[in-house]
Amino acid sequence: xxxxxxxxxxxxxxxxxxxxxxxxxxxxxxxxxxxxxxxxxxxxxxxxxxxxxxxxxxxxxxxxxxxxxxxxxxxxxxxxxxxxxxxxxxxxxxxxxxxxxxxxxxxxxxxxxxxxxxxxxxxxxxxxxxxxxxxxxxxxxxxxxxxxxxxxxxxxxxxxxxxxxxxxxxxxxxxxxxxxxxxxxxxxxxxxxxxxxxxxxxxxxxxxxxxxxxxxxxxxxxxxxxxxxxxxxxxxxxxxxxxxxxxxxxxxxxxxxxxxxxxxxxxxxxxxxxxxxxxxxxxxxxxxxxxxxxxxxxxxxxxxxxxxxxxxxxxxxxxxxxxxxxxxxxxxxxxxxxxxxxxxxxxxxxxxxxxxxxxxxxxxxxxxxxxxxxxxxxxxxxxxxxxxxxxxxxxxxxxxxxxxxxxxxxxxxxxxxxxxxxxxxxxxxxxxxxxxxxxxxxxxxxxxxxxxxxxxxxxxxxxxxxxxxxxxxxxxxxxxxx
Amino acid sequence: xxxxxxxxxxxxxxxxxxxxxxxxxxxxxxxxxxxxxxxxxxxxxxxxxxxxxxxxxxxxxxxxxxxxxxxxxxxxxxxxxxxxxxxxxxxxxxxxxxxxxxxxxxxxxxxxxxxxxxxxxxxxxxxxxxxxxxxxxxxxxxxxxxxxxxxxxxxxxxxxxxxxxxxxxxxxxxxxxxxxxxxxxxxxxxxxxxxxxxxxxxxxxxxxxxxxxxxxxxxxxxxxxxxxxxxxxxxxxxxxxxxxxxxxxxxxxxxxxxxxxxxxxxxxxxxxxxxxxxxxxxxx
Numbered sequence: 001x002x003x004x005x006x007x008x009x010x011x012x013x014x015x016x017x018x019x020x021x022x023x024x025x026x027x028x029x030x031x032x033x034x035x036x037x038x039x040x041x042x043x044x045x046x047x048x049x050x051x052x053x054x055x056x057x058x059x060x061x062x063x064x065x066x067x068x069x070x071x072x073x074x075x076x077x078x079x080x081x082x083x084x085x086x087x088x089x090x091x092x093x094x095x096x097x098x099x100x101x102x103x104x105x106x107x108x109x110x111x112x113x114x115x116x117x118x119x120x121x122x123x124x125x126x127x128x129x130x131x132x133x134x135x136x137x138x139x140x141x142x143x144x145x146x147x148x149x150x151x152x153x154x155x156x157x158x159x160x161x162x163x164x165x166x167x168x169x170x171x172x173x174x175x176x177x178x179x180x181x182x183x184x185x186x187x188x189x190x191x192x193x194x195x196x197x198x199x200x201x202x203x204x205x206x207x208x209x210x211x212x213x214x215x216x217x218x219x220x221x222x223x224x225x226x227x228x229x230x231x232x233x234x235x236x237x238x239x240x241x242x243x244x245x246x247x248x249x250x251x252x253x254x255x256x257x258x259x260x261x262x263x264x265x266x267x268x269x270x271x272x273x274x275x276x277x278x279x280x281x282x283x284x285x286x287x288x289x290x291x292x293x294x295x296x297x298x299x300x301x302x303x304x305x306x307x308x309x310x311x312x313x314x315x316x317x318x319x320x321x322x323x324x325x326x327x328x329x330x331x332x333x334x335x336x337x338x339x340x341x342x343x344x345x346x347x348x349x350x351x352x353x354x355x356x357x358x359x360x361x362x363x364x365x366x367x368x369x370x371x372x373x374x375x376x377x378x379x380x381x382x383x384x385x386x387x388x389x390x391x392x393x394x395x396x397x398x399x400x401x402x403x404x405x406x407x408x409x410x411x412x413x414x415x416x417x418x419x420x421x422x423x424x425x426x427x428x429x430x431x432x433x434x435x436x437x438x439x440x441x442x443x444x445x446x447x448x449x450x451x452x453x454x455x456x457x458x459x460x461x462x463x464x465x466x467x468x469x470x471x472x473x474x475x476x477x478x479x480x481x482x
Numbered sequence: 483x484x485x486x487x488x489x490x491x492x493x494x495x496x497x498x499x500x501x502x503x504x505x506x507x508x509x510x511x512x513x514x515x516x517x518x519x520x521x522x523x524x525x526x527x528x529x530x531x532x533x534x535x536x537x538x539x540x541x542x543x544x545x546x547x548x549x550x551x552x553x554x555x556x557x558x559x560x561x562x563x564x565x566x567x568x569x570x571x572x573x574x575x576x577x578x579x580x581x582x583x584x585x586x587x588x589x590x591x592x593x594x595x596x597x598x599x600x601x602x603x604x605x606x607x608x609x610x611x612x613x614x615x616x617x618x619x620x621x622x623x624x625x626x627x628x629x630x631x632x633x634x635x636x637x638x639x640x641x642x643x644x645x646x647x648x649x650x651x652x653x654x655x656x657x658x659x660x661x662x663x664x665x666x667x668x669x670x671x672x673x674x675x676x677x678x679x680x681x682x683x684x685x686x687x688x689x690x691x692x693x694x695x696x697x698x699x700x701x702x703x704x705x706x707x708x709x710x711x712x713x714x715x716x717x718x719x720x721x722x723x724x725x726x727x728x729x730x731x732x733x734x735x736x737x738x739x740x741x742x743x744x745x746x747x748x749x750x751x752x753x754x755x756x757x758x759x760x761x762x763x764x765x766x
Contacts, residue, residue, distance in 0.1 A: 309624025
């Protein structure tokens, strides 16, 4: 079974759709330069920055004369006006997800939902993302009370679909009218909608703009510039990239960037699929090239001391404390940083990690995930509650509350991010040519993706490239054959 | 006989059925989603002939068990000999040593994760302070050469107190007259230990070693909390491997086969230990 999301990868256009469309078509956000008041038709300075996802929202784009001006955001995704939330029956269900850091904001939303519909209750059940990836299928398939849950894009969503746990939501008005259409791809199978990706993530490095400005550092746009910047930052006494090499999941985020410009997209897709199915080894030129670039970064001092022991607890703390210049995991980490140090609010910006000195194929990474679904094995009443809850989450004011409260961009239309300066300041990435996170092309997480990401981490830690890739290839092939 | 039936029923439901079910699952190819397919002994033959990772992790687990068994048994016996008398101080110290045992294993893992942090952790900072280490310090959990042993040390710290209590109980059964007679004969403390304490403590040692071995082979929580088996499987042990095979790779049948082998190995090792430490209980 291949989902539509999977098949879409086969087309280079899909990446463009998921990027430019997700960005321009509906987009959010904000004002990179706080002194610049977005006014329709007036000049602007940061291409791609937009004020939100409303019909009245503005985006900074080139006009026909080639000048950057504030223009209307095009909301091309919706079929009609957004649908209102559905009314649920009385009852209690569970909402399973992995975003512990969103618990408070989600509980506030749930409280409002419950107050609006007395007699209906939603209980959050939260696991860490690692545990969720491993255990959610087993737990939810045995628990019909888990009527609403989320899945991660790629392998997990596919497994839930194969297990028959995803209720078809195609006919729900809110599914088609409240979401950015291009963002629906990861939750769609053969034209049917089984899940609604709630978050629009940007898995690109976040940098301390104040630190950059103070030290006169420029955001790198080529591989050589990136390596040179690492040396400069390190020489200034800072950690260049607060890369959490001890935590595979977040350490793997930069793999997206290494893959996106390693070859034309069709080649990336083929190479990744070949490795994922055991037709090819990690020792091929493509993956060896990626591994060598990891080593180059390590040699240039891009990573912290003892990178393989550097956890994703320490990484955001160092970034928040001003010890590190760049936090390379993505926008989803911004809320953790501002919780650690509220002074970081407004100081974070984003850039695409470019790993080539030639013209890049893509300028950054996006990901549509946190895919909301209704449990097909829940009772009819519980399914109705779940459906109503998702429709409630898909209304603009609620999605906005979630987005602003958690510093996460969302896939719901008509959302205004202007109340969160960090969302505003990272909005310019949406105007760039983005690729849907390609590390999820490795669908065999345990056997393939985890192993190859471990190998790359080991290489950063000083392991020999050839031996590590050879040994890991053998393990992967044996794992696939088991 | 009838009196034993309720207990047997509970045992059957909670232990026997899952064990037999696991054995049956080990003969299947099953991803936990689609219907399982019967494949006979193929999972076992593949494990024995084609799974380098399993062998590597088995080696890890044996090294882990050796370190833990030797250190935990030695320390607990040593501490127990000092804490044998029932004075206020020794009772207090027994409580102190036992205290880590009541902590949550995940909490212990996270605390030691901070202690081992190569850049900010207490261990490296202290070692650097006294000149035992230079920058960038030892990457305890991020370097494959050290990670497994670092976790083993944590495991020893975590469970030694528990074994001290067992040893104290065992050593207190040794008749005081033996030591009195030895002292009259002029035996030194070491001679008393070698000729009285150690042989008389063998039954307790057998229990401690068997228990620690089993504990080491079913280690999971500390490893998962501290390294998740990394870096690059360097600290993976059998149970974390089985967990990942089942829940990250969705190979439930294969994971069942791995767990069957784990049980067989633990039984075998425990039996060998019992033979090695064969103790005369009076009826052999």
